[in-house]
Amino acid sequence: MPRPSVRRGTALALSALLLPVLAACGGSEEKKKDEKPEAKKEQGAGELVIYSGRNEELIAPIMDKLQKATGAKVEVRYGDSAELAAQILEEGDRTKAGLFFSQDAGALGALSQADMLAKLPQKSLDKVGAAFRGGEGDWVGVSGRSRVIAYNPKKTEKAPDSVHDLIKPEWKGKVGYAPTNASFQAFVTGMRVLEGEDATLKWLKGLKANDAKQYAKNGVVLDAVDKGEVSLGLINHYYWYEKVAEVGADKVNAKIHFLPGGDPGALINAAGVGVLKNGGQSAAAEKAVDFLLSDEAQNYFAKETSEYPLATGVTSTVKGLPALDSLDAPKIDLGELESLQKTLELLKEAGMV
Incomplete structure (x- = not known):
């Protein structure tokens, strides 16, 4: 688990990118510190709020299918990945999000460092190679x-x-x-x-x-x-x-x-997902993760966006696209891309x- 000083530094760096949005959320930081958050009860599969850094036009069709697959009532809030990550950090225990769907691994790395993400089930992590999932086992890549x-x-x-x-x-x-x-x-x-x-x-x-x-x-x-x-x-x-x-x-x-x-x-960067520790929606969120790694969802991203599917056993059918394992990408921990402020x-x- 990261040291508190690292978590605070990450939060401040990302929050600096989102001052207008954070101000619009209402309430001063001093006031929020005085309020005691109510403990959230696990909501089961009944409701799932997704903060998505992926474009609505791009993922709306697959979100409709995700709702059916999870059996949850899904609400998606769209925005910039870095800004949404900053909003989650600002919301803290009060976050409305159960799942964060990020356009890039850096925003997921920032939330991981801030200890905001829950560890994913091993069966979900095993669907994706180690290069495209968080080192702490708390986020996983969906497309590359x-x-x-x-x-x-x-x-x-x-x-x-x-x-x-x-x-x-x-x-x-x-x-x-x-x-x-x-x-x-x-x-x-x-x-x-x-x-x-x-x-x-x-x-x-x-x-x-x-x-x-x-x-x-x-x-x-x-x-x-x-x-x-x-x-x-x-x-x-x-x-x-x-x-x-x-x-x-x-x-x-x-x-x-x-x-x-x-x-x-x-x-090679990855769009990916993480379950929010404080969202109270882990059951539905984990089902959503598994759906996004299913053959149906992976083939959707491969066909509709020409991105690389990241789940093991699913390959792109895009004509002329080199195989993912043939690319000579730099060796890097994608979670380290969180240092956007610098x-x-x-x-x-x-x-x-």
Whole structure:
């Protein structure tokens, strides 16, 4: 169990990202300290409140099926993963959430460090490889996505094999990226964990100095590469596969390159779930976890989002998508991606946000 000082530090770091939302929740921190929370009774399978950092348009169909599978009345509250994690930390014993469905592993790692998540049944944990579940056994990955470099063959014959090459003069003004996007920030956090803060800041400043072009989202970065506005772009793999599925391969100029050698630019992140200790809904929440790891749900994510299914025995049928175990991703504890606040500080120092 983490030391109290670590838990407080994590809570403060995440809460700093959500001051407007926390203020809207009502009541001062001083007042909340004076109130004594009532102990929650376990609600069985009757009701389940899910805080979801995954987009409503994306997961609404599978949430309908989850409700039937669990037998619970399911209420889903949508928002940004980091903001929802901060809200859970602020709510503490009073949290309304029984299950947290995060877009990335970092927010789950933050709640794990804060001792907010319940240990999952071993049978649930065993459905997913150790690389995609929490070291404390309190969260598990549902779907995975790899960082890649998109490139336009009309602009360059091939993409470089490392993100470190992007700060070289040959790529000046030719790279697109989305510094305010959560997936880019998770990648930068991974680089910090792998290579240290000084090296990461040097790379960020180098990318900025090399006139890399900023965009709002991964999809916009891919569009810019496809149109030839830039030669290269940093995105998640599934954006390319979704674009191909939508308009046809013959209408997509861009290609993508999965980086070799454990490069930080090849980070595989995971969307995942954790059961809240204080939610009083563990029975329904654990059923929800098992449903999300079922063949039905795993195949939904593989087909609808082109993400990697993470449950053992389920493989993607997306045409041309390399097998997950063939990727040369960096070795990293995904729970360590929780240190987002320091990443935001580095991005600010580098002049990117």
